[in-house]
Amino acid sequence: MDILASFEWSFIWENREELWEGFKNTMKASAIGIGGAFVIGLVLGAIRAHRIPVASQLAATYVEIIRNTPILVQIFFIFYFLPRVGVSLEPFTVAWVAVMIWGGAFNTENFRAGFEAVPQRLREAGLALGFSPFKTFLNVTLPVGGRIALPSSINTYISVLKNTSLMLVVGYAELTAVAYSIQANTFRTFEMFAVLAVAYLAIVWMLSALIRLLEARLRLPEAL
Amino acid sequence: MPLAYELPEWVRPVAVYMLREGLPETLKLAAVAVTVSALIGILLGTFLTIHFRPLQALLRFYIEVWRGLPIIVTILFIYWLPALHVLGQTIQLDAYTAAAVGLSLWGSAQVAEATRGAVQSIPKEQHEAAAALGFGWLGRHAFVIVPQALRRLLPPFVGLLVNIIQNTTIAFVIGVNEFLQAGQRQVENLTTQTGNPHAFEIFAGVLVVFFIISFPLTMLARYLERRLV
Numbered sequence: 048m049d050i051l052a053s054f055e056w057s058f059i060w061e062n063r064e065e066l067w068e069g070f071k072n073t074m075k076a077s078a079i080g081i082g083g084a085f086v087i088g089l090v091l092g093a094i095r096a097h098r099i100p101v102a103s104q105l106a107a108t109y110v111e112i113i114r115n116t117p118i119l120v121q122i123f124f125i126f127y128f129l130p131r132v133g134v135s136l137e138p139f140t141v142a143w144v145a146v147m148i149w150g151g152a153f154n155t156e157n158f159r160a161g162f163e164a165v166p167q168r169l170r171e172a173g174l175a176l177g178f179s180p181f182k183t184f185l186n187v188t189l190p191v192g193g194r195i196a197l198p199s200s201i202n203t204y205i206s207v208l209k210n211t212s213l214m215l216v217v218g219y220a221e222l223t224a225v226a227y228s229i230q231a232n233t234f235r236t237f238e239m240f241a242v243l244a245v246a247y248l249a250i251v252w253m254l255s256a257l258i259r260l261l262e263a264r265l266r267l268p269e270a271l
Numbered sequence: 272m273p274l275a276y277e278l279p280e281w282v283r284p285v286a287v288y289m290l291r292e293g294l295p296e297t298l299k300l301a302a303v304a305v306t307v308s309a310l311i312g313i314l315l316g317t318f319l320t321i322h323f324r325p326l327q328a329l330l331r332f333y334i335e336v337w338r339g340l341p342i343i344v345t346i347l348f349i350y351w352l353p354a355l356h357v358l359g360q361t362i363q364l365d366a367y368t369a370a371a372v373g374l375s376l377w378g379s380a381q382v383a384e385a386t387r388g389a390v391q392s393i394p395k396e397q398h399e400a401a402a403a404l405g406f407g408w409l410g411r412h413a414f415v416i417v418p419q420a421l422r423r424l425l426p427p428f429v430g431l432l433v434n435i436i437q438n439t440t441i442a443f444v445i446g447v448n449e450f451l452q453a454g455q456r457q458v459e460n461l462t463t464q465t466g467n468p469h470a471f472e473i474f475a476g477v478l479v480v481f482f483i484i485s486f487p488l489t490m491l492a493r494y495l496e497r498r499l500v
Binding site: 111112114115116117118119120121123124127128131209210212213215216223227230234236239240243244247248251252255 | 336352
């Protein structure tokens with residue numbers, strides 16, 4: 048195989064700084080997107096689980112719109128929507144806003160399912176102890192339901208990170224976009240793909256292993 | 272009866288182009304990818320239930336790699352591949368094929384994982400009964416086990432269809448003229464012709480069309496899940 052014989056490690060090394068910058072940009076957009084998705088999911092998930100009128104229906108509409116349209120189209124939509132509401136159009140802004148909105152919708156479902164899985168009698172016990180409904184949520188529903196929702200929400204965070212690779216289309220210089228431009232100039236296909244594959248798979252596989260670990264460790268006691 | 276509200280003049284040709292040129296391409300690409308994903312995925316998923324370590328490791332690797340990579344990376348890689356020389360023939364994949372292959376690698380990994388679960392959920396009495404009737408491994412799976420597993424696979428399958436329809440938009444990045452690309456081309460057209468790209472309205476329209484296609488399928492998947500479990 049002459050393709051493999053011509054694989055040059057030194058080529059990756061020569062471009063290490065650019066690729067490292069790309070990797071950092073991927074992590075930056077992912078971190079903000081994941082943080083935002085966590086907050087959105089927590090708040091809207093609680094609203095959905097407690098069936099708070101109007102807010103719950105609005106949250107459901109948001110979730111269905113995001114889950115039933117391609118994220119790439121959402122990115123384009125946000126790209127042309129932001130300037131209309133007076134936000135200056137920076138690729139970085141589009142990047143984290145898009146993955147945050149996307150992840151928030153999926154996380155709303157994760158947390159809703161988690162909170163709804165908390166047995167009703169636990170909430171009743173909280174109320175009987177004199178906690179207000181909000182305190183009952185904080186002290187009972189959140190710790191128990193959050194635990195149930197954790198594995199599936201980490202899965203959403205993995206997808207958020209993978210989705211930052213789509214920011215190529217808005218010109219945000221994350222890892223995939225950097226590798227794309229290097230390959231376009233040099234045709235070093237295998238070297239660039241190797242970098243992308245190792246970087247993404249290392250993170251995705253590590254987080255997947257974490258999910259399996261947490262699933263085993265955080266399993267609720269049977270008697271609950 | 273005249274319309275109370277006339278659509279602006281630019282809308283009609285743009286919509287016609289997108290629905291006639293772009294949308295069929297999106298649906299064709301999705302149909303190819305779903306079919307290939309299903310065939311390969313069901314096969315690999317069934318093989319994954321064989322207790323033979325090296326085979327399991329190999330299939331696991333296939334599944335974890337194509338599920339783990341962002342689909343855009345897979346599609347770009349396949350599209351970037353230099354021409355392959357096989358048996359004196361030069362094979363160079365065009366954008367459409369590259370997108371179909373990329374989506375199928377991802378889709379087949381998803382189907383394989385779901386199939387493994389579905390096949391393993393068939394009670395072992397079914398295996399024993401089929402074996403008692405004289406079926407070998409192949410006949411047992413082809414005629415008894417997998418057909419029953421398919422029933423359980425139906426809801427995730429509809430879910431996969433929704434996902435693949437949405438992911439066909441990624442073919443945009445390598446220039447396939449699917450629905451999103453068709454919209455983008457019209458934006459560029461309008462810019463040169465009239466100076467006003469109407470980008471916001473066009474991409475909002477793309478969003479709406481995808482929703483109209485996906486939402487009923489999502490409801491169907493949910494309905495099937497409730498009914499079959």
